[in-house]
Amino acid sequence: MVARIIVTFTTILMILNFIKLVQAESRVPCFFIFGDSLLDNGNNNNLNTTARANYPPYGVDFPGGPTGRFTNGRNMADILAHVLGFGNFIPPFASASGRDILQGVNYASGSAGIRNESGSHLGTCIFMDWQLKNHQETISRIVNLLGNKDATNVHLNKCLYSVGIGSNDYINNYLMPEKYQSSRLYTPSQYATLLTQQYAQQLKVQTYFAN
Numbered sequence: 001m002v003a004r005i006i007v008t009f010t011t012i013l014m015i016l017n018f019i020k021l022v023q024a025e026s027r028v029p030c031f032f033i034f035g036d037s038l039l040d041n042g043n044n045n046n047l048n049t050t051a052r053a054n055y056p057p058y059g060v061d062f063p064g065g066p067t068g069r070f071t072n073g074r075n076m077a078d079i080l081a082h083v084l085g086f087g088n089f090i091p092p093f094a095s096a097s098g099r100d101i102l103q104g105v106n107y108a109s110g111s112a113g114i115r116n117e118s119g120s121h122l123g124t125c126i127f128m129d130w131q132l133k134n135h136q137e138t139i140s141r142i143v144n145l146l147g148n149k150d151a152t153n154v155h156l157n158k159c160l161y162s163v164g165i166g167s168n169d170y171i172n173n174y175l176m177p178e179k180y181q182s183s184r185l186y187t188p189s190q191y192a193t194l195l196t197q198q199y200a201q202q203l204k205v206q207t208y209f210a211n
Contacts, residue, residue: 028160030104031081031090032138034131035164036119037110039077042068042092044110049123051111068092070110077106077162084160093126093134099145104159105138107131113168114199121179122172128165128202163203169195 033039037051045054045068052068053059059066061073069075074082081090081104090104091097109126111119116127126134143152174191177183182191 027084028158029155030102030159031077031084031086032104032135032159032161033077033090033106033108034128034135034162035077035108036112036168037070037108039075039106039108039162039164040068040070040092040110041075041077041089041106041108043094043106043108043126044068046094047109047124047126049111049125051109051119051122051125053110076164077108080162093131093138096138101138101141102145102155105135107134108164111168111172112165113173114166114195114202115169115173115182117180118168118173121176128199132202166195166199 037053040053042054044052053070054066054068056066057072059069059072062069062071069078078089086103088100088103090106091100093105093107096105107126109131111122111125112127112131113119113125114128116129118127119125139152139156142155143149146152146155173180174182174186174188186194
């Protein structure tokens, strides 16, 4: 029991020291976030959807109140950005402007999935392919800010990309046969393969660079 406590305490100290080390200075110049409601920080606020979180009790512990985050306070993307050393929250694509985009953009959208139709019964959502198109728009804006594509690609090469998506392809698609045909068209194994292949295509590195 004592040994277990010592090991646990040592692990906690290691984690705290790592966080302090990372927070000492930002390890990356920018942070791009893709995903669903676990990471959404306001992109759904003005969409025609029931998947919104810009009203109480969401945001009860967040400075300023509800922002569109599906939490009472910060979400995982906010916490990771803080640990990485960013002083400000990464802005949602819906309101990102000016030179703020050089530090990153959050494209995540509540109810979004890998497949375009996932979550659509809730209303409009910014599915993964749409998020990637929004990122291409951001890249074009960065080219204008930095002056050329080479400087933009150097900048993007140093950025961190975080993706958290896929649960809605089951919860709000495959497991809802009354609204979606996917479970009638594919076996569980076939559907998993389909998702993996589409996801792999979306994550191709060349998608993220100015060309």
